[in-house]
Structures are given as C-alpha cells and as structure tokens.
Amino acid sequence: NIVNDDSEAINGDRNDKHLSFIDESNPTEQTGIGVCGTESVCHLDPPYSCYLCEKFQPYRHADHDHVLECLLQDRDVRMKKYENSRLGIQLDDVIIAVAQVADQCRVEEKHG
DSSP states (O other): OBBBBBBEEETTTGGGEEEEEEEESSSEEEEEEEOOOOOOOOSSTTTTGGGGGGGGEBBBTTTTTHHHHHHHHHHHHHHHTTTTHHHHTTTTTHHHHHHHHHHHHHHHHHHO
16 A cells, blocks of 8 residues: 555554665665554564565655665675575565565556
C-alpha cells in the first residue's frame, strides 16, 4: 500500500514506526522510505525486510531508486569480496521488491 505521507499511513502518527534507509557507504545519509503498519514489534531486519512485508507502506515520493542503487552496489561488493557469496544472493529478493516499489511509485505518479 503506497502512501503519499504519514496522514495516509497506519501508524503514521507513531515516530517509532517511521522507516529510514541508511546507506552503509555514507551513514550520515538517511532516506525516509515509509511506515510500518504492524501494531506489534517487528523482529525482522528493517529496512531490508520491509520491502518484502505486506505491512510496509512505502512513501510514494521517497527515493526508492537510491535504495535500489545502494543495494545493487552492496551486492556487487559482496559478490566480488566473497566469491559465490550467499550474502550477495540473499539480497536478490529484496532488490526485486525495491525495484517493484520504485516502479509502482513511478506508475502511480505518472497516472496521478
């Protein structure tokens, strides 16, 4: 469920449910990506697990393409550093999910 802002999101008024992506190569850079719609504490690995979760409410105007670029770079580094790395391959599902969200946001923005 893609949302424009916190007012449209379940838990949008709860700061502890706002989700950010932090670029590992530039930790001072944070990108707000959406809101967690679950009422309970999440024991997964935000923000990576968020894109795979049905409770995730991504912001329509967030820079999901930036998240995708960072994940793709991270995957390449892991694949080069650890040949045949499962760590790199494990990112594939997340990368696909982030790409789908980014594409859907572009479609919705285009068609208003």
